[in-house]
Amino acid sequence: MPDSTNLYLFIVAALLLLIVPGPNMAIVTSHAVTHGWRAGLAAALGITLADVLMTVMVSAGLGALVMSWAPAFDVLRWAGAGYLMWLAWQALRTPPSDTETQPTQASLRKILVRATLNSLLNPKALLFFMVFLPQFVSVGTSSVTLQLMFLGLLLALIALVFHSLLGFCAGRLHTSLRKGSIHKRLGSYCFAAVMTVLAARLLLLSRPV
Structure with a gap:
């Protein structure tokens, strides 16, 4: 385990990074507002996975191995953008339901998979883990590998709590606005817009030097 100073610094840095708006926050919020708090929680679990x-x-050491292949960054970037655009298209082509229903277990699984793939297909996410975690490793105290695992799992736990609370709060907005087909169609448009913006963001990423 890292020493107490590095651990405290890590927790503070993780919390500061989480409150800055980013793609994970957009994924959780858009799902929760469109489908309710359960969908937001499913997205939070997907990000954690x-x-x-x-x-x-x-x-x-697999992260460094993947990124050592020169085209890996662009392959992940284009695959992620294509996947997000496909999600946007699916949201626009699916007609809104006439009845208000809670997300089914199958649809919640889909949302969990969506959120997981969104993170895994973002090359900057893997690079972030490769750069962020080693900064808080205490050299000479214990195994570096075990410290990296501990820090990564701690970060995942902190993010899960944060994104779950975010999904619950955004889900309350869904509850207050859910009446009427206009809202249902507007929710699809907003979701498609968020996916399109995230896809554009991925396409505009510059390869690290």
């Missing part, structure tokens, strides 16, 4: 997977990759 991606965080855990990236932690394992970084701790095992």
Whole structure:
């Protein structure tokens, strides 16, 4: 485990990074506003799953191995943008339901997978884990690999709590606005707009030097 100073600094840095608006916040909020708080929680769980997977990759050295292949950054970037645009298209072509229903277990699984893929197909997310976690490792105290795992899992836990609360609050907005087909169609438009903006953001990413 890292020493207490590095651990406190890590927690503060993680909280500061989470409150800055970014793609994960947009994914959770858009799903919660469109489908309710359960959808926001499913998105939060998907992001956490991606965080855990990236932690394992970084701790095992797989992250550096992937990024050592020159085209990897662009492959992930274009795949992620294409996936987000497909989600936007699906939201626009699906007609709003005439009845107000809670998300089913199957649809919640879809949202969890969406959020997981959104993070995994963002090359900057993997690079962030590769750069951020090692800064708080205490050299000489214990295994570097175990410290990276601990820090990554702690970050995933903090993010899960933050995004779950965000999803619940955004879901309250869904509850207050859910009446009427206009809102349902507006929700689809807003979701499609968020996915399109995130896709454009990925396409505009510059490859790290």
